[in-house]
Amino acid sequence: MRDIAILIPAAGESRRMRGSDKLLEPVCGTPLLRRTALAASATGAHVAVTLPDYDHPRAVALSGLPVQLVAVPDRGDGMSASLRRGVGMLPRGMRAVMILPADMPDLDTADLRAVIDAFENTPHPMLHQATTEDGRPGHPVLFPSDCFSAMAQLTGDQGARTVIRANRHRLRRIALPGDRALVDLDTPEAWEDWRARSPEQVRLPAE
Numbered sequence: 001m002r003d004i005a006i007l008i009p010a011a012g013e014s015r016r017m018r019g020s021d022k023l024l025e026p027v028c029g030t031p032l033l034r035r036t037a038l039a040a041s042a043t044g045a046h047v048a049v050t051l052p053d054y055d056h057p058r059a060v061a062l063s064g065l066p067v068q069l070v071a072v073p074d075r076g077d078g079m080s081a082s083l084r085r086g087v088g089m090l091p092r093g094m095r096a097v098m099i100l101p102a103d104m105p106d107l108d109t110a111d112l113r114a115v116i117d118a119f120e121n122t123p124h125p126m127l128h129q130a131t132t133e134d135g136r137p138g139h140p141v142l143f144p145s146d147c148f149s150a151m152a153q154l155t156g157d158q159g160a161r162t163v164i165r166a167n168r169h170r171l172r173r174i175a176l177p178g179d180r181a182l183v184d185l186d187t188p189e190a191w192e193d194w195r196a197r198s199p200e201q202v203r204l205p206a207e
Contacts, residue, residue, distance in 0.1 A: 004116055005090050005097040006040040006140075008033075009082035010058055011050040011072035016186045023058055023102050025191055031061040032185075036102045041066055042109040043116060045098070048090060050075075050082040078157025087151045096125075097151075098142040099160060105194065106180035107140070115142050118174050126170045130181040137173065138181030 010033055014022045023033040030038075033049070040047045048068040051058050052075055059069060070089045074081045087097055096119055098112065111130065119128050125144035131137050143151065143163065150163045164171065185191050 002044065002046055003093055003095045004119070004142075005046045005048060005094045006043065006100050006112065007083070007086040007090070007097050008036055008040060008047065008049045008100050008102050009079060009086065010102045011052050011075040011082045012079070013052075013075075014186075017188060020188070021057070022185055022191070024061055025185070027105050032105055033058055033102050034061045034065065035105065036100065036107075037062055037065050037067050039107065039109045040100055040112060043112050045112075045116065046091060046094065048086055049102075050086045077155065079159045080154035080156055083151050083154050083160055087148050094145060094148075096142050096144045097148070098140045100140040101184060103184045103186060104139060104180070105185060106178070106183045107176075111176050111180065112140065114176065115140060115174050118172065119144075122172065124170075126172050127164060127167050128172050128174055129164070130176050131173045132179045132181050133175055133177055135173070135175065136179075136182060138176075139184075 010023055024031045027035050037047060037049060048070055049062060050070045050072045053071045054069060070086050072081050072085050090097060098115060115128050115130055119142050125146060128142040129137055130140055141164065147163050147167065151160055154160060185194055
């Protein structure tokens with residue numbers, strides 16, 4: 001599976017957190033970004049993480065993990081900067097890249113493997129997008145390598161939506177349990193609500 005990459009965009013500024021960093025918020029004592037990287041690494045895929053710079057506290061949170069760090073000096077351009085630079089810095093020979101938002105704590109290794117397995121079991125290269133159990137589209141999204149050139153030309157803060165739309169004729173959706181494909185934590189209120197849920201929903205991959 002090492003010819004499949006997982007890219008975790010983590011170069012944003014967490015503006016909606018009003019002073020704190022959502023990606024360093026603890027989940028079972030582990031910073032969320034580290035937890036996300038652990039879940040990704042456990043799939044056996046190549047993992048790359050974009051960061052504001054190499055000496056950012058987020059880089060410290062990833063210390064010791066087998067992940068590729070990619071600084072994004074043009075991060076002011078929005079999400080597109082992370083995707084352009086992250087995909088452009090992947091090792092050669094990658095057959096696909098999964099875009100995995102770093103702020104979705106309900107996603108675990110089994111969810112990521114479900115999307116990867118679906119790609120590997122499809123005879124022709126297709127995009128694969130995770131959905132909620134009832135079919136609402138969410139994350140992560142896996143793009144075959146023939147989409148890389150389009151991702152290198154992205155602009156703005158809309159992520160890879162234009163690439164998904166351009167390839168909707170070959171988009172396959174993979175349902176994950178519950179709403180985990182849509183749960184992201186961007187504000188202090190979202191974190192408070194999430195933490196008020198049953199602790200069984202917090203699953204930490206082993207280091």
